[in-house]
Amino acid sequence: MAEVTFEHVEKAYPNGYKAVSDLNLKIEEGEFLVMVGPSGCGKSTTLRMVAGLEEISSGALSIGGRVVNDVAPKDRDIAMVFQNYALYPHMTVADNIGFALKLAKTPKAELKAKVDQAAKMLELNEILDRKPAQLSGGQRQRVAMGRAIVRSPQVFLLDEPLSILDAKLRVQMRAQITSLQRDVGVTTFYVTHDQVEAMTMADRVAVINRGILQQVDPPQALFDHPDNLFVAAFIGSPSMNLMDARMEEVDGRVVMHLGSQTVAVPDEVFTQRPALRKYVGRNVTVGIRPQDIDDAALETQHPQDQRLRSTALTVEALGFEKIVYFDIDATPVFSSDALDMEEGAEEVMSAQNTRVAARFDAVSGVKVGDDIEVAVTVANSHFFDPESGLAIRD
Amino acid sequence: MTATTVEPGIVERKTKGTRAPSRWPARIAVAVIAALWTVPTIGLLVNSLRPAADIREEGWWAVFPNVIDAANWTLDNYRAVFSSSTGFSNAFINSIAVTIPAVVIPVTIAAFAAYAFAWMKFPGRTFLFIVVVALMVVPLQMALIPILQIYTNFEVTGTFPAVWLAHAGFGLPLAIYLLRNYMGSLPGAVIESAKIDGADHFTIFRMLIIPLSVPVLASFAIFQFLWTWNDYLVALVFLGTESQSQVLTVALANLVGNRGEGTLNILPAAAFVVMALPMVVFFALQRFFVRGLTAGSVKG
Numbered sequence: 218m219a220e221v222t223f224e225h226v227e228k229a230y231p232n233g234y235k236a237v238s239d240l241n242l243k244i245e246e247g248e249f250l251v252m253v254g255p256s257g258c259g260k261s262t263t264l265r266m267v268a269g270l271e272e273i274s275s276g277a278l279s280i281g282g283r284v285v286n287d288v289a290p291k292d293r294d295i296a297m298v299f300q301n302y303a304l305y306p307h308m309t310v311a312d313n314i315g316f317a318l319k320l321a322k323t324p325k326a327e328l329k330a331k332v333d334q335a336a337k338m339l340e341l342n343e344i345l346d347r348k349p350a351q352l353s354g355g356q357r358q359r360v361a362m363g364r365a366i367v368r369s370p371q372v373f374l375l376d377e378p379l380s381i382l383d384a385k386l387r388v389q390m391r392a393q394i395t396s397l398q399r400d401v402g403v404t405t406f407y408v409t410h411d412q413v414e415a416m417t418m419a420d421r422v423a424v425i426n427r428g429i430l431q432q433v434d435p436p437q438a439l440f441d442h443p444d445n446l447f448v449a450a451f452i453g454s455p456s457m458n459l460m461d462a463r464m465e466e467v468d469g470r471v472v473m474h475l476g477s478q479t480v481a482v483p484d485e486v487f488t489q490r491p492a493l494r495k496y497v498g499r500n501v502t503v504g505i506r507p508q509d510i511d512d513a514a515l516e517t518q519h520p521q522d523q524r525l526r527s528t529a530l531t532v533e534a535l536g537f538e539k540i541v542y543f544d545i546d547a548t549p550v551f552s553s554d555a556l557d558m559e560e561g562a563e564e565v566m567s568a569q570n571t572r573v574a575a576r577f578d579a580v581s582g583v584k585v586g587d588d589i590e591v592a593v594t595v596a597n598s599h600f601f602d603p604e605s606g607l608a609i610r611d
Numbered sequence: 612m613t614a615t616t617v618e619p620g621i622v623e624r625k626t627k628g629t630r631a632p633s634r635w636p637a638r639i640a641v642a643v644i645a646a647l648w649t650v651p652t653i654g655l656l657v658n659s660l661r662p663a664a665d666i667r668e669e670g671w672w673a674v675f676p677n678v679i680d681a682a683n684w685t686l687d688n689y690r691a692v693f694s695s696s697t698g699f700s701n702a703f704i705n706s707i708a709v710t711i712p713a714v715v716i717p718v719t720i721a722a723f724a725a726y727a728f729a730w731m732k733f734p735g736r737t738f739l740f741i742v743v744v745a746l747m748v749v750p751l752q753m754a755l756i757p758i759l760q761i762y763t764n765f766e767v768t769g770t771f772p773a774v775w776l777a778h779a780g781f782g783l784p785l786a787i788y789l790l791r792n793y794m795g796s797l798p799g800a801v802i803e804s805a806k807i808d809g810a811d812h813f814t815i816f817r818m819l820i821i822p823l824s825v826p827v828l829a830s831f832a833i834f835q836f837l838w839t840w841n842d843y844l845v846a847l848v849f850l851g852t853e854s855q856s857q858v859l860t861v862a863l864a865n866l867v868g869n870r871g872e873g874t875l876n877i878l879p880a881a882a883f884v885v886m887a888l889p890m891v892v893f894f895a896l897q898r899f900f901v902r903g904l905t906a907g908s909v910k911g
Contacts (some may be wrong), residue, residue, distance in 0.1 A: 290803075291809040291811070317809055
């Protein structure tokens with residue numbers, strides 16, 4: 218076990234393209250850190266630099282206090298699980314798991330004991346004699362895991378290990394990997410594009426975009442206090458509703474204009490983030506999570522001045538809740554990066570109107586085409602500087 | 612396959628074309644070609660088993676009315692082929708002595724080279740590879756005289772190593788090209804995984820690349836075997852026609868040249884002896900032509 222430290226680590230290609238810029242990050246001993254970002258954001262490059270498969274252009278990368286910039290992969294004492302598993306196709310499951318030990322010239326009896334132990338943990342005992350081609354996707358995934366844990370390395374590196382499994386198996390393996398990691402307690406660096414994986418598995422989540430680290434925090438903190446627009450839009454599903462708002466003081470009370478509609482901004486919003494006072498009379502980007510918008514018909518106690526009116530355009534009944542989409546005429550704000558990942562998002566967003574997603578309670582009787590009134594919990598909103606995209610706090 | 616991007620008429624024709632009725636012309640064509648190619652060989656086989664007098668008097672098809680008559684068949688021709696006067700037994704051994712190293716040497720060298728070209732990073736890699744591939748353009752015949760001069764200077768003309776080297780050299784460009792392309796298509800993640808597992812280049816080569824490249828190694832080995840076994844020109848130039856060193860093809864040619872008409876009865880048998888080993892090799896190795904050895908390593 219060891220901690221992994223990135224100090225000003227950069228990856229630049231000969232053509233000048235910077236895949237990773239000035240990365241400073243410390244993965245603590247025994248920690249499960251998930252790096253998440255859209256495709257092409259540099260997360261896999263970062264992982265491959267730790268593995269030694271990609272050269273580090275500048276900066277220092279250390280594992281367990283030792284700078285490993287120029288250390289060969291085999292001498293870094295790491296184990297890696299690849300996206301496509303990369304099993305050795307001509308070897309049996311047992312040989313696959315024991316390959317690294319065999320190369321390390323481990324005595325036969327010890328090798329067999331270790332392989333058996335790993336196989337037992339992953340319930341692979343029955344299929345030790347099979348070849349990878351005879352295994353199901355989930356079994357291959359577990360063999361890849363077995364190959365990693367059998368060596369008891371200092372660091373596990375996992376590169377989107379669940380992305381090619383079907384949805385149901387993915388959820389299952391998610392839990393299995395986290396519990397396995399807790400059992401063996403090895404420092405783990407996990408890379409994924411799936412924010413749900415990141416949120417459910419990680420001790421801490423590192424959000425990265427265009428090679429630049431955006432924020433590193435435990436999942437809940439990341440969700441509750443996104444540092445910038447990108448993190449706000451990326452974490453959470455459906456995404457946070459981001460739109461332009463104008464704050465004004467009317468009769469000693471601050472209100473927020475969302476297009477042609479107006480909601481009151483309660484005082485607690487300002488006590489939590491005094492800096493927001495400076496934005497009164499100016500434009501600000503406001504972010505409202507879908508779960509902070511509910512059917513006003515169910516929330517009769519909700520203050521009258523924190524409500525919006527619109528028409529339900531789409532209703533997705535999920536059984537335990539209803540996702541309702543409606544337009545309001547405020548100018549939408551979106552981090553263009555966040556849009557890259559979801560193709561077709563542009564169709565949903567028109568330039569004039571903001572398509573808002575809301576999570577209604579399942580008992581709500583809203584149907585498509587209904588005129589609706591929604592209750593917005595303004596106190597839970599997020600505020601961002603329209604220029605810099607940074608969260609307004611303090 | 613979207614109908615919107617293609618003119619409707621074309622789509623219709625295409626779907627019609629892939630339907631069952633169109634199979635038969637292809638099958639008939641294949642059958643005809645196969646028959647045309649096989650009939651002379653069958654004729655040769657039949658003649659090789661007939662008495663000398665019969666061969667001289669009538670064509671091989673004349674045997675068919677009396678196929679079961681034992682008087683029509685004999686193994687004398689084969690006995691004659693292997694009699695010491697023809698030097699065929701010796702030539703058979705020589706052919707094996709030439710062919711086996713002439714296959715093993717280029718396959719071995721090409722495997723190492725192909726791995727380096729595919730998976731090792733070194734300056735000038737692409738340029739060197741292009742040079743190697745470009746060598747395929749050079750006609751063998753053009754190189755014969757210069758090489759013969761060099762061999763004569765080193766006094767190796769007429770020795771087996773001279774022929775091994777020549778065959779290896781002429782076979783290498785294609786071998787490297789084929790093997791590199793195959794090895795390059797092996798999943799990179801598997802090799803990276805092995806690196807992390809603690810393997811160096813030689814271990815990766817020995818434990819992953821070679822086992823996974825068996826199909827291409829076998830295919831090339833078969834090709835190289837057939838070329839060198841059937842080769843007449845290279846062996847004639849570098850090994851000569853001395854009876855103790857001549858190979859089968861040269862011996863066969865001598866059979867015609869030296870004895871003319873008198874050998875008409877043993878020629879078919881001799882030709883079949885020459886063909887025997889390639890057939891054995893082909894059928895023994897053909898199972899390695901299977902594809903999909905990498906199945907299960909990486910998904911998709």
